[in-house]
Amino acid sequence: MPTKSGYSDLDIPDLDLWTFLFERKDKPFPDTKVIYTDPDTSRSYTYAQVRETALDFGKGLKSVWEWKKGDVLGLYTPNCVDTPAITWGTLWAGGIISPANPGYTVDELAFQLKDSGAKALVTQKAFLKPALEAAKNAGIEDDRVIVMGDERDETMRIKHFKQIKNISGTNRYRKAKVTPDKDLAFLVYSSGTTGHPKGVMLSHTNIVANTLQIRAGEAGNLSWSGGADGKGDKLLAFLPFFHIYGLTCLIHQSLYSGLELIVMPKFDLPRFCEIVQDHKITFAYVVPPVVLLLGKSPIIDNYNLSSIRMMNSGAAPLTQDLVDAVYSRLQIPIKQGYGLSETSPSTHTQPWEDWKKTIGSVGRLLPNQTAKYINAEEKEVPAGETGELWIKGPNIFRGYLNNSTGTKDALTDDGYFKTGDVGHQDKNGNFYITDRVKELIKYKGFQVPPAELEGLLLGNPEVDDVGVIGIYEEAQATEVPRAYVVPKRGVQASPETSAKIVEWLAKKVASHKKLRGGVRFVDEIPKSASGKILRRVLKEQALAEQKKAKL
Structure with missing residues (x-):
């Protein structure tokens, strides 16, 4: 029998992301709560400011570019405090966000823009040259490329996103009507073994569900109030926003739970340590190479990282040696989680209190999901035996864009996603990932x-x-x-x-x-x-x- 989550099922509302985030009646924190902060410039957004900026940008899209439901906006940028507002403004207008790795070459970016059918592109000044070249190759005119962040195009030829959001006479525009479980919110690109990346279609319901699933997994341990300085838990965001891990776990979770997110453009160890120390970071989503540095780098000794109450490692397996090294050096516990682009992403996490008991496990299945391990004959195997992990739930993607064969191969007729990852579960419901079927x-x-x-x-x-x-x-x-x-x-x-x-x-x-x-x-x-x-x-x-x- 497939394993059901040990958590009680959540009520997943039939709402689009805008309504879920900005028209809720149960928000426990005030509109003045600071949600996103740039530690380099001290520029920040409160909950109310994110909402207002997003609303203005969404109206500007409809006015300047006659934005239609289903139009795709590409993002080609490192992490930026402007990203959330641009994201939700696009969704308000009925659009879809397709984030791209800022490390992409012109050809790699052009492929994603073409494949997604992007109508416009947002970047930052430092990335403007390759962005314009890729946009041209994808058939996007220069006047549909805009910049965000603190720098502007000195030639004034390329608009800043504030010029879109500050258009006058937009009050006549109304929010697009969205069918949450069918209409897409994001098109994230996940590399396939056949070469070109695949567009993973994620609906509004997928992200709403996973935001609530992640919150349940943290089991009330993260709070908008309290924390090291009485101003609530603070999360450090260096994981890329162009990746689903950053999109859901960082951008969406912080806004929904009222947690302040300190935004780094990219990872840098001394800057990471400095921000943790100065801003009293209490929680961080990390990856194993960062855990390795925390355990071994001499740089760490120059900083006070004691404000961190817990870290969550994902994206790749984490060994007990690394967990033990960090804890013995810094007394920072590290739990592990698991997910994929196709699952929005989080499907499992270790409960905070279990981090030491089940090192090596990716934790327990989050709410509203069922999972099973399947052998080569596509028969379910019992607990303790190895198989490929299949998962079913409201966070499972809608399929691959323009790829019916890939979609059919990945999703079963009864809704299970074949993860391609191999492992087992123990008798207590802890899941382990030990290998991959995929060649990635x-x-x-x-x-x-x-x-x-x-x-x-x-x-x-x-x-x-x-x-x-x-x-x-x-x-x-x-x-x-x-x-x-x-x-x-x-x-x-x-x-x-x-x-x-x-x-x-x-x-x-x-x-x-x-x-x-x-x-x-x-x-x-x-x-x-x-x-x-x-x-x-x-x-x-x-x-x-x-x-x-x-x-």
Whole structure:
């Protein structure tokens, strides 16, 4: 029998996100509560200011661009305190947000803009050049590209988002009518093993449900009042807002629960420590490479991080060694959670009180879900036995955009999502993830599709054949991509050639897709009779190389 959540089921309201967040009758905190703060400029938004700015931006979209229900707005930007207001203003106008990694190349961004059918793009000044080039390639005119943040385009050719929100005469516009469980709120892109990223369609209901599920998982431990300074819990946001982990766990949870979110553009260890110390951060969502730094970096000794009551690690497995190292050094407990883009994202988390009892577990199933582990014959296995995790609930996505085959392969007729992750549950309802069915490489929480890198590398004039795998890099506590290359005849299999290939690819991909695992030269790439690369054989070869290197 599938496992039901041990939590009581929640009442998931049939509301769009705007109504859920801004027209609620049960909000316990005042409109003046500060929700988003930029620690570098001290610029902030209260709950009321987010609502007002979002409303003005949504009306401006309808006025300036005649925004229609279902129109897609692309975001190409690091974390910014303006992101939430722009997001919810777009949703108020009936639009869909499609966030993109600011590390994307022009071609990678252009693909997402084309695939999503984006009608406009928001970026920051520092990213304007690639944004404009990608927009042009995707058929988006310059007058539909705008900037947000503290810097403006000096040429005044590209509008700032405030010019959209400050348009006069917009009071006649009304909020778009949305069907919460059918109409999309977000199109986030998750890399697939076939190369191009897939557009994950998330409805308003998906995000409403997961916001409430996450809140239940934290079980009242996070509060808008109290905390280290009596002003409520403070969360540190360095996880990217373009990723569903940041979108739901940070942006939506903070506003719904009245928690102040201190917004970092990206992770930087000294700045992370400084913000924790100065702002008395009490809770942080992290990833294993950050946990590794907290356990081992000498920089940590220069700061007081004692305000942190708990951390939650996700995006990749976390080992007991890392948890123990941080706790013995800093007395900061770290619990673990689990989720995917397709699940909005959080499906499991460890209860605060259980973090030490079940280290290595991703915790318990959150409310309103059922889950089961399935073997290769698609039969459910009992507790303790290994299988692929399938999950069902109101947070499960609507399917992949323009990809009916991928959707059919991922979702069963009765609504279960096949996660592609392998593991088991124990008799107490704790879930464990031990491996992946999928071939995706996970670098610091980012997904790297090996087939995409192989396709690019085959275009290198010095490469005859190639296979890409992920290898675990202990020093970074993450997987990194490595290419096994058959060189062209006459090309020397040397360190110089290896470095040239690594550098060549680095210019064509986002930072997280670089060959940090290097290049290894081989005589042939192992393949099946049908021509499929046998990555398992390459991984065995990599393990043998690692063992030999340690001798």
